[in-house]
Amino acid sequence: MDIASSQPIDLMFESHFRWLCNRLRAQLGCTFSAEDVASETFAQVLALPPATTIKEPRALLTTIAQRLVYDIWRRRDLERAYLELLAAMPEQSQPSPEESALVLQSLLTVERLLDGLSDKARAAFLYSQVDGMTYAEIAARLKVSTGRVQQYVAQGLLCCYTATST
Template sequence: MSSADLAHAAALHTLYSDHHHWLTGWLRRRLGCPQNAADLAQDTFVKVLVSRQAARIDEPRAFLTTIARRLMYDGWRRQDLERAYLESLAGLPEALAPSAEEQAQVVETLLRLERMLAGLSSKARAAFIHSQIGGLTYVEIAGLLEVSVSRIHQYMVEGFKQCYQVLAE
């Protein structure tokens, strides 16, 4: 183990020892469920572990709450997306409904797509979805969004860049 790895492990151990109980309590007050709070606290420390930033944290509680909040919001967003998808399936005859495994795959794909497009403006996101999912031409999209075709080209470049960045993570 290198000295950098040892320093990271020691910093992570100290961070966990000093703040895990506090973070779990903070999350419990916000979530109202001790089990979800414990899971989210653990996920927060996993993020810190993977980020390898434990040795460079100046404000540990602010750092941990920022990560925990993002994980909470991601969880809520996932629940909302999953609920909307399942509601859309409710009207299908049972014979046409996808299996539980297929449903899980669709939800994961939708979440990944959402992460890919999250950094785009609403018009850029709409242009990208109309083009890549809806199959519309740039001229049709420009008419819908009331912008020029060259602006649609710019939106598409932004969309593809955003997707590549998320895929590279």
């Protein structure tokens, strides 16, 4: 990237970084997390195609930052649910800290893989693959037909297959 093409991002950074950090701090409740998200937001702006024209920088920055915040919140929710599950287990059945970290990382990876699915498709896939529920049980829980459950599970399998084959 040459100086001429980096100048607009420099100006955008100078003009909007503090504003974005303040906005994010209100959402996240932590100055350091807000600065991390703001920095990642600008890194993603830098990764945009060179021909991208940014007419409304605050709107673009807000959109990118909000997606990052949603990712943080989803990850925290998943971690919290996993830790609650661990706390409910008898102590002798609990995995080691290393195993817990591996399981949590695997859960986050699966969650990212299934991110593009609808809520019902994601739920159907997880009920089938993780909880071992039958299609009929899933259909009753989600209030859809078993044929629709089959489609949802196939969508989840396709997401996983596509991710692992690239």
